[in-house]
Every structure is written in C-alpha cells, then in structure tokens.
Amino acid sequence: MDQLKQRLREAAQAHQPDRARILARVERGMAAPAADARPHRPATRTSWARVAGAGAAVAAVLAAGGYTATAVLGPDRPDHGVAVPSRVPLSASGAVDPHSNRFWAQSNITLTTARPLTALTVDLRIAQTGGVAGTGHWRTLPAEDFTVSVREDGDGALHYTWTLRPGRTAPAGRHVFAGQYNHAEGARSARADRYTVTATEDGGERTSVRGGFSP
Structure with missing residues (x-):
C-alpha cells in the first residue's frame, strides 16, 4: 500500500500540463457560440446575472461616494407626454x-x-x-x-x-x-x-x- 502511494505521488510530481492543448480548448470554446446562431439560454441567464452583479457593484460604489445616478449620467430628459400644471397659490x-x-x-x-x-x-x-x-x-x-x-x-x-x-x-x-x-x-x-x-x-x-x- 505504501509503495502504491509513493508511485502515485511520483507520477503527480512528474506531470506537466500541456499549455498548448489547454489554449486550443479555450479558443474552441470561445468560437463555439459564433458557429451556433441559436440562443443558449443558460449562457444568457449567466450573462444577465453578471451584468446585474456589475450594476449592483457600481451602485454600491456610487452610494459610498455620495453620488446618484442622475449626478453621474445627467438629468432625465423631460417627459413631453404628460403636462403637470403648477399649483397657483x-x-x-x-x-x-x-x-x-x-x-x-x-x-x-x-x-x-x-x-x-x-x-x-x-x-x-x-x-x-x-x-x-x-x-x-x-x-x-x-x-x-x-x-x-x-x-x-x-x-x-x-x-x-x-x-x-x-x-x-x-x-x-x-x-x-x-x-x-x-x-x-x-x-x-x-x-x-x-x-x-x-x-x-x-x-x-x-x-x-x-x-x-x-x-
């Protein structure tokens, strides 16, 4: 049993990852969505989750700095669809x-x-x-x-x-x-x-x- 453990340890130490093969697999994985025009729902959900997470992080940074979305992005454009009359005293x-x-x-x-x-x-x-x-x-x-x-x-x-x-x-x-x-x-x-x-x-x-x- 001790001899088997020793051989496994030596084999693990001798193993060197094939960098070229790993890079090729990554490139194939990145090119795969372009070949398939159909939407991939799990990836979409993951993408939106990442966007939402990024938005939450930005909001947290703005809040910590005392800024608001209006201050950073500028005031909203006026809504010409509804006219709100001012109150006449x-x-x-x-x-x-x-x-x-x-x-x-x-x-x-x-x-x-x-x-x-x-x-x-x-x-x-x-x-x-x-x-x-x-x-x-x-x-x-x-x-x-x-x-x-x-x-x-x-x-x-x-x-x-x-x-x-x-x-x-x-x-x-x-x-x-x-x-x-x-x-x-x-x-x-x-x-x-x-x-x-x-x-x-x-x-x-x-x-x-x-x-x-x-x-």
Whole structure:
C-alpha cells in the first residue's frame, strides 16, 4: 500500500500540463457560440446575472461616494407626454350671476386658494350705470369671520368690501363672495365692474389679484 502511494505521488510530481492543448480548448470554446446562431439560454441567464452583479457593484460604489445616478449620467430628459400644471397659490374670477334680471343683479367673485389665508380682503366695485343701489351680500365662508362694509366712492360706484377678522383663517379651497344690487331697467353692462383680492398666506407671503366680470 505504501509503495502504491509513493508511485502515485511520483507520477503527480512528474506531470506537466500541456499549455498548448489547454489554449486550443479555450479558443474552441470561445468560437463555439459564433458557429451556433441559436440562443443558449443558460449562457444568457449567466450573462444577465453578471451584468446585474456589475450594476449592483457600481451602485454600491456610487452610494459610498455620495453620488446618484442622475449626478453621474445627467438629468432625465423631460417627459413631453404628460403636462403637470403648477399649483397657483391664489386665483379669482368674476361673473354676473345667471339669475340676474332687468331690474336686479348679483355679481359673484370666485376665489380659489391652494393654502390657508391668515389675512384676506375682497373688494367688489359695481360701476354706477344708473339706478345702482345695494340690496344685499353673502359669502360661502362663515359670516362671523368677516367684517363687511358697503359704501359709494366719488364716482358713485357701489363697493362691497369683505375683510377677514384678525386671528381668523380662511381655509384652502374655493370660496364665493357675492354682492347684490338694483339697477335701471334693462340689460346692464358689467364691463366697468371690478374686483380686487388681497391675501396673506399662512407662510406670510402676500398676494393680490384683480379683474373684471363676464356677462
């Protein structure tokens, strides 16, 4: 038994690998995929596994260095398929109420705010077109949160002014302020009517919008 072990050891030490034969086998193995056009699924899976592994390694290096894919590859190109509008903090529109008639009318100011308001003043100016006289007013926000003044200016125009009381807040959302008035018989034009809205957002930013009225 000892003699057999000795011979095996001597044979192993005397063995020298055939370098040329090994290189030839490697070359044949590399050329084999080119001769066979059909996909080899195990090799594909192995290839993707290697790619994924390389990607994971790159990601790890970037993370360790404090970089992101955007910083290295550059920002993504803009997506022109979807347009996302920016949020407008405060907007308003004016319209004559459709229930107005030949003797009486109501002017509506619709205010839309994306943030709560800690200060708010809404002024409605109704031009004197003949026989204009106030008959009432209302708003969708709580009445106790506002003071209201009704007056005529030097041009005879009628003003309704709503002012948010100190310490009160107008929530984000859509709110309506309406002024009612009599006028001379007939179809009245609202072209000279105006509104002005001045507001302070919860963060302290002050905004003012103004406009006219559609029939």
